[in-house]
Amino acid sequence: MIIDGLIEKIADMKAPVCAGLDTRIEYFPDSFAKEYDLSGFTGAAAAVFEFNRVLIDALCRIVPCIKIQNAFYEMYGIPGIESYQKTIEYARSKGMFVIADVKRGDIGSSSAAYSAAHIGLTVLRENSERAFDSDFMTVNPYFGIDGLQPFIDDCIAYQKGIFVLVKTSNPSSCQLQDLELESGGRVYEKVAELVDQWGRQCIGRHGYSSVGAVVGATHPQEGAVLRKNMKHTFFLLPGYGAQGASAQDVRSMLDRDGMGGIVNSSRALLLAWKAKNTADFAAAAVEAAQEMIDDLNA
Amino acid sequence: MIIDGLIEKIADMKAPVCAGLDTRIEYFPDSFAKEYDLSGFTGAAAAVFEFNRVLIDALCRIVPCIKIQNAFYEMYGIPGIESYQKTIEYARSKGMFVIADVKRGDIGSSSAAYSAAHIGLTVLRENSERAFDSDFMTVNPYFGIDGLQPFIDDCIAYQKGIFVLVKTSNPSSCQLQDLELESGGRVYEKVAELVDQWGRQCIGRHGYSSVGAVVGATHPQEGAVLRKNMKHTFFLLPGYGAQGASAQDVRSMLDRDGMGGIVNSSRALLLAWKAKNTADFAAAAVEAAQEMIDDLNA
Numbered sequence: 001m002i003i004d005g006l007i008e009k010i011a012d013m014k015a016p017v018c019a020g021l022d023t024r025i026e027y028f029p030d031s032f033a034k035e036y037d038l039s040g041f042t043g044a045a046a047a048v049f050e051f052n053r054v055l056i057d058a059l060c061r062i063v064p065c066i067k068i069q070n071a072f073y074e075m076y077g078i079p080g081i082e083s084y085q086k087t088i089e090y091a092r093s094k095g096m097f098v099i100a101d102v103k104r105g106d107i108g109s110s111s112a113a114y115s116a117a118h119i120g121l122t123v124l125r126e127n128s129e130r131a132f133d134s135d136f137m138t139v140n141p142y143f144g145i146d147g148l149q150p151f152i153d154d155c156i157a158y159q160k161g162i163f164v165l166v167k168t169s170n171p172s173s174c175q176l177q178d179l180e181l182e183s184g185g186r187v188y189e190k191v192a193e194l195v196d197q198w199g200r201q202c203i204g205r206h207g208y209s210s211v212g213a214v215v216g217a218t219h220p221q222e223g224a225v226l227r228k229n230m231k232h233t234f235f236l237l238p239g240y241g242a243q244g245a246s247a248q249d250v251r252s253m254l255d256r257d258g259m260g261g262i263v264n265s266s267r268a269l270l271l272a273w274k275a276k277n278t279a280d281f282a283a284a285a286v287e288a289a290q291e292m293i294d295d296l297n298a
Numbered sequence: 299m300i301i302d303g304l305i306e307k308i309a310d311m312k313a314p315v316c317a318g319l320d321t322r323i324e325y326f327p328d329s330f331a332k333e334y335d336l337s338g339f340t341g342a343a344a345a346v347f348e349f350n351r352v353l354i355d356a357l358c359r360i361v362p363c364i365k366i367q368n369a370f371y372e373m374y375g376i377p378g379i380e381s382y383q384k385t386i387e388y389a390r391s392k393g394m395f396v397i398a399d400v401k402r403g404d405i406g407s408s409s410a411a412y413s414a415a416h417i418g419l420t421v422l423r424e425n426s427e428r429a430f431d432s433d434f435m436t437v438n439p440y441f442g443i444d445g446l447q448p449f450i451d452d453c454i455a456y457q458k459g460i461f462v463l464v465k466t467s468n469p470s471s472c473q474l475q476d477l478e479l480e481s482g483g484r485v486y487e488k489v490a491e492l493v494d495q496w497g498r499q500c501i502g503r504h505g506y507s508s509v510g511a512v513v514g515a516t517h518p519q520e521g522a523v524l525r526k527n528m529k530h531t532f533f534l535l536p537g538y539g540a541q542g543a544s545a546q547d548v549r550s551m552l553d554r555d556g557m558g559g560i561v562n563s564s565r566a567l568l569l570a571w572k573a574k575n576t577a578d579f580a581a582a583a584v585e586a587a588q589e590m591i592d593d594l595n596a
Contacts, residue, residue, distance in 0.1 A: 024411075075411040075412070080429070114369040141440070142475070180479065
């Protein structure tokens with residue numbers, strides 16, 4: 001199970017940390033930006049990949065995993081998606097795990113196609129090919145199990161993983177996710193129960209499933225309850241740093257060994273050069289990542 | 299408001315019908331397939347676009363709109379996404395409305411990027427560009443309003459539209475969407491209420507909003523109630539044909555004038571050549587579309 005590999009790499013590096021490469025041209029120091037023509041998709045996308053490549057080279061020694069937010073690449077059109085693909089390939093070539101943050105979800109036949117694109121295999125005439133080939137992808141649970149099973153099938157067939165949205169980090173996550181159910185509990189708690197149950201199809205040797213959950217680090221109380229109730233579910237925890245969650249908030253969502261989840265930080269790493277008043281964005285990101293690791297391990 | 303344009307085109311053509319271009323290489327007649335190398339992404343994607351082009355040329359005279367399922371293009375990698383983009387451009391050049399069936403949804407900053415990609419504008423250095431430029435896109439409501447507002451903002455800024463998932467056509471849609479709430483009603487009914495409320499920001503001259511809803515035609519009873527409760531919400535109705543919904547099922551989800559929604563059919567049109575035992579897939583699709591239009595207008 002791929003989740004075992006991720007857990008072991010986190011333990012080796014003592015770093016339950018994921019670097020979110022939500023890269024956009026507004027995040028570049030001037031000295032970097034001036035090397036590119038940022039007035040069109042082609043130059044912008046080339047700069048985004050180069051920024052990512054430098055960050056990956058620097059971060060791969062201390063951070064086990066990247067998360068790559070598909071939206072920030074789609075917005076630069078086809079060149080953006082090429083940079084998305086190249087970033088995935090490059091991070092994997094450096095031994096990092098890659099989470100495709102795509103939040104896909106649809107009826108069964110369409111989910112099967114999305115799964116083929118991101119973690120599976122596309123069947124062609126007398127051949128098959130991989131399109132984007134990440135290790136993990138994020139998925140949306142709104143369609144229920146027949147919209148999710150194609151992803152789970154590929155997790156099993158190709159040793160891949162998914163993280164299903166349970167309780168998201170944004171303020172209005174409450175609007176749907178916190179609705180109280182007649183049967184007791186809230187919508188996200190019911191989703192949590194379902195995800196934990198669906199995940200039983202692929203539990204690894206460390207007791208966690210390759211079917212994980214997205215739980216916003218911005219909701220420490222809810223997260224602590226979920227940690228207790230979802231014994232076999234590994235958490236992807238966004239919201240640390242720029243979105244406001246602290247190491248203290250996150251600790252309650254990990255298990256007794258400080259495992260059971262990986263904490264994502266995007267903007268706080270990408271923009272560390274600003275906070276540290278330097279143009280060396282890679283060195284600044286490494287320093288910020290190390291501070292985050294120390295903070296989480298304290 | 300773009301919804302006015304769609305409504306008027308539907309009325310002109312007397313065709314509340316959307317052709318779903320969920321094109322995949324398995325759907326090609328042999329005589330078409332043999333012209334392409336379908337063993338790799340490049341040939342497969344080229345064939346998909348050519349199949350779409352011929353269908354669009356044939357269908358644009360009687361059908362006002364296409365829906366293009368992003369998953370079936372992502373699975374053919376970058377070449378697939380190029381065909382996706384070319385299909386959108388080609389259909390719009392033929393005067394058809396285009397619904398990007400991408401079901402995106404994320405926290406606010408990421409939703410803003412998805413919106414820029416599909417219906418908005420991407421800001422670059424001293425310039426801006428459109429990436430995929432559809433008329434409408436489908437979005438997922440799980441994040442609540444701060445995940446949806448960026449899409450609504452672009453609907454207003456650029457005269458575009460969205461369809462928010464309310465009650466999906468697949469069998470396990472019940473698993474989350476039908477959960478009963480303590481306050482009364484079900485999850486999808488609460489989502490329906492929110493969507494109708496959010497849509498008040500962009501109601502056009504025909505009384506419908508450019509913020510529409512996806513309601514599976516496979517749920518006629520639920521759909522009839524939603525039609526009554528969502529007075530300003532235009533429906534995208536998938537599930538007709540291959541997924542099992544009939545014209546009878548659909549009629550209860552339209553208003554008294556037979557308006558208020560557009561019915562999608564994908565596989566029944568794409569594979570009409572098989573049912574009609576011909577290799578002329580375009581003529582077969584036109585015939586099937588005309589039967590569907592007659593059926594809905596009966």
